[in-house]
Amino acid sequence: MGMTLEEIGQRAKAAENVLRTLPTGRKNKALEAAAEALLAQKDMLLAANAKDIEAAKANQMASGLVDRLLLTEDRIGQMAEGLRQIAGLDDPVGEVLSMRQRPNGLQIGQKRVPLGVIGIIYESRPNVTADAFGLCFKAGNVVILRGGRDAIHSNQAIMEALQGALEACGLPRDAIQLITDTSHETAERFMRMNGYVDVLIPRGGAGLIRTVVEKATVPVIETGTGNCHIYVDETADLDMAVEIIFNAKTQRIGVCNACESLVVHEKVKDALLPRLAARLSQKAVELRGDEGSREACSDILPASEEDWGTEYLDYILSVKTVAGIDEAIAHINRYNTGHSEAIITRDYANSRKFLDGIDAAAVYVNASTRFTDGYEFGFGAEIGISTQKLHARGPMGLKELTSVKYIIYGDGQVRP
Amino acid sequence: MGMTLEEIGQRAKAAENVLRTLPTGRKNKALEAAAEALLAQKDMLLAANAKDIEAAKANQMASGLVDRLLLTEDRIGQMAEGLRQIAGLDDPVGEVLSMRQRPNGLQIGQKRVPLGVIGIIYESRPNVTADAFGLCFKAGNVVILRGGRDAIHSNQAIMEALQGALEACGLPRDAIQLITDTSHETAERFMRMNGYVDVLIPRGGAGLIRTVVEKATVPVIETGTGNCHIYVDETADLDMAVEIIFNAKTQRIGVCNACESLVVHEKVKDALLPRLAARLSQKAVELRGDEGSREACSDILPASEEDWGTEYLDYILSVKTVAGIDEAIAHINRYNTGHSEAIITRDYANSRKFLDGIDAAAVYVNASTRFTDGYEFGFGAEIGISTQKLHARGPMGLKELTSVKYIIYGDGQVRP
Numbered sequence: 001m002g003m004t005l006e007e008i009g010q011r012a013k014a015a016e017n018v019l020r021t022l023p024t025g026r027k028n029k030a031l032e033a034a035a036e037a038l039l040a041q042k043d044m045l046l047a048a049n050a051k052d053i054e055a056a057k058a059n060q061m062a063s064g065l066v067d068r069l070l071l072t073e074d075r076i077g078q079m080a081e082g083l084r085q086i087a088g089l090d091d092p093v094g095e096v097l098s099m100r101q102r103p104n105g106l107q108i109g110q111k112r113v114p115l116g117v118i119g120i121i122y123e124s125r126p127n128v129t130a131d132a133f134g135l136c137f138k139a140g141n142v143v144i145l146r147g148g149r150d151a152i153h154s155n156q157a158i159m160e161a162l163q164g165a166l167e168a169c170g171l172p173r174d175a176i177q178l179i180t181d182t183s184h185e186t187a188e189r190f191m192r193m194n195g196y197v198d199v200l201i202p203r204g205g206a207g208l209i210r211t212v213v214e215k216a217t218v219p220v221i222e223t224g225t226g227n228c229h230i231y232v233d234e235t236a237d238l239d240m241a242v243e244i245i246f247n248a249k250t251q252r253i254g255v256c257n258a259c260e261s262l263v264v265h266e267k268v269k270d271a272l273l274p275r276l277a278a279r280l281s282q283k284a285v286e287l288r289g290d291e292g293s294r295e296a297c298s299d300i301l302p303a304s305e306e307d308w309g310t311e312y313l314d315y316i317l318s319v320k321t322v323a324g325i326d327e328a329i330a331h332i333n334r335y336n337t338g339h340s341e342a343i344i345t346r347d348y349a350n351s352r353k354f355l356d357g358i359d360a361a362a363v364y365v366n367a368s369t370r371f372t373d374g375y376e377f378g379f380g381a382e383i384g385i386s387t388q389k390l391h392a393r394g395p396m397g398l399k400e401l402t403s404v405k406y407i408i409y410g411d412g413q414v415r416p
Numbered sequence: 417m418g419m420t421l422e423e424i425g426q427r428a429k430a431a432e433n434v435l436r437t438l439p440t441g442r443k444n445k446a447l448e449a450a451a452e453a454l455l456a457q458k459d460m461l462l463a464a465n466a467k468d469i470e471a472a473k474a475n476q477m478a479s480g481l482v483d484r485l486l487l488t489e490d491r492i493g494q495m496a497e498g499l500r501q502i503a504g505l506d507d508p509v510g511e512v513l514s515m516r517q518r519p520n521g522l523q524i525g526q527k528r529v530p531l532g533v534i535g536i537i538y539e540s541r542p543n544v545t546a547d548a549f550g551l552c553f554k555a556g557n558v559v560i561l562r563g564g565r566d567a568i569h570s571n572q573a574i575m576e577a578l579q580g581a582l583e584a585c586g587l588p589r590d591a592i593q594l595i596t597d598t599s600h601e602t603a604e605r606f607m608r609m610n611g612y613v614d615v616l617i618p619r620g621g622a623g624l625i626r627t628v629v630e631k632a633t634v635p636v637i638e639t640g641t642g643n644c645h646i647y648v649d650e651t652a653d654l655d656m657a658v659e660i661i662f663n664a665k666t667q668r669i670g671v672c673n674a675c676e677s678l679v680v681h682e683k684v685k686d687a688l689l690p691r692l693a694a695r696l697s698q699k700a701v702e703l704r705g706d707e708g709s710r711e712a713c714s715d716i717l718p719a720s721e722e723d724w725g726t727e728y729l730d731y732i733l734s735v736k737t738v739a740g741i742d743e744a745i746a747h748i749n750r751y752n753t754g755h756s757e758a759i760i761t762r763d764y765a766n767s768r769k770f771l772d773g774i775d776a777a778a779v780y781v782n783a784s785t786r787f788t789d790g791y792e793f794g795f796g797a798e799i800g801i802s803t804q805k806l807h808a809r810g811p812m813g814l815k816e817l818t819s820v821k822y823i824i825y826g827d828g829q830v831r832p
C-alpha cells in the first residue's frame with residue numbers, strides 16, 4: 001500500500017538476485033509451503049473474497065463474472081493443488097543446451113536461466129494470482145502482478161498468504177508483489193518499466209491484450225485469440241472429419257482452440273455437409289456458409305465477409321468451399337489468427353503441404369484443434385498460448401518462462 | 417516510390433507466402449545471383465552513392481560519417497562476398513527440434529520456421545542493406561528496410577540490384593523492399609505495422625534503439641550497448657589478467673564488447689594495477705578509479721559515480737576495488753548493460769559463482785569479452801547482439817531469425 005512503482009521495481013530486482021541461483025529443491029519446498037498456506041488461511045481468503053463479491057453485486061456485475069470472481073473452499077483447494085503440481089515439474093533452469101569447442105580452445109555453451117522479472121496483467125480471476133506466481137517462481141522469476149480492480153481484496157489476501165510462505169522458507173517476500181493501485185495510469189506506467197520488468201504477459205480478453213500491445217514499451221508476449229480452421233480435403237475420411245469437427249466445435253465453446261471455421265473441398269461437400277449438419281444439430285450449432293456450401297446443405301445460412309474473420313466463441317461455425325488445397329491454405333492464412341489449424345486428409349503430399357504452408361502456432365493432421373494446450377502437450381502447466389512468433393509460440397510452459405545466456409570457458413584467450 | 421506503407425505491407429505478406437516454403441537450394445542460388453548482381457552493377461551503385469556523398473558533403477557531414485556512407489569497388493566486393501558466405505551457411509528452416517508421442521497417440525513436434533516479415537531500421541551504412549537482406553532471406557524471411565535519409569540513393573540502388581536478381585531467379589522482388597519516404601512520421605507508422613511486420617530490429621546507436629523501443633508496437637529485438645566488466649579475482653593469474661584486459665580494452669575501441677570497467681579484488685590490487693597501468697599506457701589508456709585503486713596506483717585519476725555506468729567507447733577504463741566475489745557480482749549486476757562480463761580466476765567455486773550469478777548475455781571465465789560476436793561464436797554471420805532476454809540473447813545468427821511452430825500428426829484424435 002502506498003508503495004511506488006519504482007519501489008516495487010527495486011524490490012523485485014533485489015529478489016531477482018536471490019531467485020537467479022536458487023536451487024530447485026528450495027523452490028519446490030517453497031511451492032509446497034505456499035500450497036499449505038493457502039489451505040491454512042482459507043478463512044482469511046474467503047473473507048477477503050466476500051468483500052469483492054459484495055462490491056461486485058452492489059455494482060450490478062453480471063452473474064457470470066461474479067462466478068469467475070468467486071472463491072470457494074474447492075477453488076482454494078484447486079489453487080493449492082496447482083502449486084503442488086508445479087513443484088513436481090522439472091525445473092528448466094540450469095540446463096545447458098549446447099557446448100561446443102571453438103578452434104581457439106574456447107568452450108562456448110548456452111545455458112537456460114530465468115527471464116528475471118515478469119509482469120502479469122490480468123482481469124478478475126483470483127486463481128491467476130497463485131497460478132502465475134507458481135509458474136514464474138518455479139522458473140526462477142520474480143513476478144509483479146496487476147490484477148483487476150474487482151478482485152483486489154482476494155488478490156491481496158492470496159499474495160499475503162504466498163509471501164508468508166516465502167518468508168517462512170527464508171526467501172524474499174518480494175518474489176511476488178501486487179500493484180494495489182488499480183488505476184489505468186498506474187497500469188500504463190507499469191507497462192513502461194523497462195529496466196525493472198523483463199517481459200509483460202497479459203492474460204485476459206482481446207481488449208486487454210490490445211491495450212498492453214499498444215501502450216507497453218516493455219516486451220510483451222501476446223496471448224491471443226483463436227480463429228481456428230479445419231480443412232476437409234478431397235480424400236478425407238468423412239467419418240473422422242465429422243467427429244473431429246464436432247469435437248473441435250462443441251467440446252468447449254468459449255476457448256481459443258475451438259474450431260470457428262470449416263473449409264471444405266468442393267468434391268466432398270455434398271457427402272460431408274448434410275451429415276455434419278445433422279451431427280452438429282445435436283448441439284444446435286448454427287452454420288453460416290458460402291454459396292457452394294449452401295448448395296450442398298440447405299440448413300446452412302448465408303455467411304458474410306465478416307464471418308471469415310470472426311472468433312465466435314459460440315455455437316456457430318462458418319463454412320467455406322474451395323477448389324483445392326492451395327485455395328484452402330491461402331484462405332486460412334488470410335483469415336486465421338495464428339493459433340491452431342487442422343487438415344483432415346488421407347493424402348501424403350497434401351498433409352505435408354498443409355503442415356509447411358500454414359502459418360500458425362499449431363498445425364494438425366487428422367486431429368482436433370482442441371489439443372493446443374500446455375497440459376495436452378505434456379508440459380504439465382501453462383501460462384497462456386502465444387499467438388505471436390517471437391520467443392514463444394503456442395502453449396507456454398515453464399521453459400517459455402526462461403531465457404538463455406552464453407557461458408564461455410577459456411584459459412587466457414584474447415582476440416587477435 | 418509513392419507506395420504506401422499498407423501497399424508495402426501487403427506485398428511483403430504475398431512474398432512471405434512464397435518464402436515460407438522455399439527450398440534451401442533455391443535460396444542459395446538467389447543469394448549467389450544477388451552477389452553477382454552487385455558486382456555486375458557496380459557502376460550504377462557507385463553513381464548512386466556519389467549522389468549521397470555529394471549531398472552529405474554539401475550538408476557539412478563529419479568526415480567519419482561520410483566514410484561510413486562511402487561505397488568503393490572494394491566495399492561492393494565485400495557486400496557480394498558477404499552474400500556468398502550466407503549462401504554457404506546451413507539453413508535453419510525445417511529442422512524439427514523434438515518429436516514426442518503422447519499417451520493418446522498424437523505425435524507432437526516443434527519445427528523451425530521463418531519469422532515472416534522482418535523490419536530493419538538503420539542508419540547510414542549502405543552495406544547493411546545487402547547484409548540484412550542476405551540474413552533475413554536465407555532464414556526464409558521477407559525484409560522491409562528503412563535506412564537513413566543520407567544513404568537513400570545508395571540503398572535504393574542496392575535494393576534494385578537485389579530485386580533484379582530475385583526476379584531473374586523466378587522469386588518475388590518484394591522479398592526485399594525499402595521505405596523511400598524517410599520522414600520520421602513514416603518511420604513511426606512503420607513501427608506500428610502489427611499484422612504486417614512480425615519483428616523490428618533496429619541497427620544503430622543508442623538513440624535510434626531507444627526511439628524504436630519507445631514508439632514501436634511491433635515486437636522489437638533490442639541490440640544494445642555494452643558496459644562490459646572484467647573482474648580480477650584474488651586467485652587470478654595476473655599475467656593472464658593483464659593480457660586479457662589489454663586485449664578487451666584496446667583491440668578495438670568503439671565496439672559494444674570492449675571492456676569499459678575493471679573490478680579488482682583488493683588483495684591483488686597492489687600487484688596488478690601498476691603493471692596493468694604500464695601495459696595500458698602503451699595505448700595511452702586513461703584509468704579512472706575509486707580510492708582503493710588510487711592507493712595502489714598513482715596513475716589512476718579519480719572516478720565519479722557516473723563512470724560506473726558509462727560505456728566510453730574510448731581509451732578510458734574505470735577501476736573499482738571490491739572485498740570479494742559477492743561484491744563484484746553485485747557491482748556488475750547493478751551497472752552492466754547485460755552484454756559481456758568476464759572473471760579472471762584460478763578458483764573453481766568462484767568461477768561457478770560468477771557464471772551463475774552474473775546477469776548478462778555472455779559470461780566468460782579467463783577470456784576476453786571481445787569474443788562476443790556471431791563470427792567468433794561460430795555462427796558464420798550476425799545481424800546484431802541482443803542485450804534483452806526475450807527470443808534471442810547475445811549474438812544473433814540465422815537461427816535467431818526464425819520462429820517455431822508445433823506440427824501434430826494424428827489419426828482421428830478428439831479431446832475427451
